Amino acid sequence: MVHQWRGVIEEYRDLLELPEGVEAVTLREGGTPLVTSEWLSGLTDAEVWLKVEGCNPTASFKDRGMTAAISVAKADGAQAVVCASTGNTSASMAAYAAKAGLKPIVLVPEGKIAAGKMAQALLHGAQVLMVRGNFDHCLALARQLAWDYPVELVNSVNPVRLQGQKTASFEVVDLLGDAPDVHLMPVGNAGNISAYWMGYTEYLALGRSTRLPRMVGFQAAGAAPLVHGEPVPDPETRATAIRVGNPASWKLAEAARNESGGRFAAVTDEQILSAQRELARRDGVFVEPASAAGVAGLLADVASGTSYAGQTVVVTVTGHGLKDTATALEGAGALVDTVIDADVDAAAAAAGLR
Numbered sequence: 001m002v003h004q005w006r007g008v009i010e011e012y013r014d015l016l017e018l019p020e021g022v023e024a025v026t027l028r029e030g031g032t033p034l035v036t037s038e039w040l041s042g043l044t045d046a047e048v049w050l051k052v053e054g055c056n057p058t059a060s061f062k063d064r065g066m067t068a069a070i071s072v073a074k075a076d077g078a079q080a081v082v083c084a085s086t087g088n089t090s091a092s093m094a095a096y097a098a099k100a101g102l103k104p105i106v107l108v109p110e111g112k113i114a115a116g117k118m119a120q121a122l123l124h125g126a127q128v129l130m131v132r133g134n135f136d137h138c139l140a141l142a143r144q145l146a147w148d149y150p151v152e153l154v155n156s157v158n159p160v161r162l163q164g165q166k167t168a169s170f171e172v173v174d175l176l177g178d179a180p181d182v183h184l185m186p187v188g189n190a191g192n193i194s195a196y197w198m199g200y201t202e203y204l205a206l207g208r209s210t211r212l213p214r215m216v217g218f219q220a221a222g223a224a225p226l227v228h229g230e231p232v233p234d235p236e237t238r239a240t241a242i243r244v245g246n247p248a249s250w251k252l253a254e255a256a257r258n259e260s261g262g263r264f265a266a267v268t269d270e271q272i273l274s275a276q277r278e279l280a281r282r283d284g285v286f287v288e289p290a291s292a293a294g295v296a297g298l299l300a301d302v303a304s305g306t307s308y309a310g311q312t313v314v315v316t317v318t319g320h321g322l323k324d325t326a327t328a329l330e331g332a333g334a335l336v337d338t339v340i341d342a343d344v345d346a347a348a349a350a351a352g353l354r
């Protein structure tokens with residue numbers, strides 16, 4: 001008998017601070033693969049694992065938090081939900097709102113959303129409002145809407161979101177048998193690194209792990225407020241998912257860094273896009289640009305002499321590459337341009353087989 005994964009609420013209900021007996025609105029999120037990276041393990045002389053969050057139902061980690069937020073919103077009698085988004089939160093919210101029968105309202109920075117994410121939000125029935133401004137402006141607007149009108153805010157400022165998202169560290173420990181030495185990940189609005197840290201500390205307190213990892217968060221160089229220690233008024237990066245200038249979970253993320261002995265560091269767009277391509281070609285894992293920031297950071301660390309030798313390293317790759325094929329194809333360049341006649345000799349020659 002094969003058992004289907006039940007989604008993060010049912011798998012971890014006892015460990016989540018949710019209203020008693022809340023009915024789960026689930027698309028069976030979570031239970032994502034932890035994939036060995038032979039490439040990165042070889043480069044670092046460490047044991048490097050990728051937590052592949054693009055395998056969630058809407059293809060990003062947001063689903064872990066959204067199952068919780070939408071379940072609670074529905075139980076509380078909400079009719080509509082709202083979020084500000086750089087794309088993935090809106091895709092996830094729209095899908096779970098559809099499942100729950102709630103009206104999804106999305107606020108996105110005009111012209112800065114990858115097409116795949118926009119398609120997801122629209123197809124799931126969201127009312128998408130393009131805002132002249134960046135993500136930080138959208139979040140301020142979403143907070144105000146939720147304050148003034150009967151609509152539930154489901155960004156990660158809603159603490160229920162982090163309850164769902166902390167299950168990713170439970171899964172890491174359940175699979176590895178203990179916490180890793182170090183956990184690397186991209187950071188934007190900073191809810192996810194805060195949720196991972198919450199999960200790791202709770203598992204330690206429960207005796208399900210014996211140690212805590214150092215939490216290392218990587219931001220895009222043009223949108224690195226946590227690295228600089230002050231908000232960035234005009235954040236800019238090709239990794240649009242982490243184009244955030246004033247992270248809502250700033251204090252929680254700083255606490256995660258300080259308590260874990262970790263750090264925040266910046267990676268350039270060139271490093272991010274290069275890491276995205278290398279990860280796809282060497283490990284077979286296709287992620288969106290922002291999702292490659294942790295891998296870019298690991299590569300930058302190795303280049304600058306930081307040693308990971310002998311350690312267990314987990315890198316969360318947060319969302320699927322199919323979300324933003326335009327940026328990926330720009331990077332693929334000449335590789336996509338070979339046109340031939342339907343002729344075996346021409347095909348063999350063009351493919352380098354003879």
Ligand SMILES: Cc1ncc(COP(=O)(O)O)c(C=O)c1O
Pocket residue numbers: 060086088089156186187188189190191192193241242288290291318319
């Ligand atoms: C693909 C992807 N990676 C990373 C992040 C950053 O996560 P957080 O905002 O929780 O720091 C986001 C969005 O927030 C995202 O969509």
Ligand SMILES: N[C@@H](CCOP(=O)(O)O)C(=O)O
Pocket residue numbers: 062083084085086087088089090135154155156157188189191241242248
């Ligand atoms: N990258 C995020 C930004 C907002 O995220 P949230 O986790 O704080 O809701 C997105 O996908 O919109």
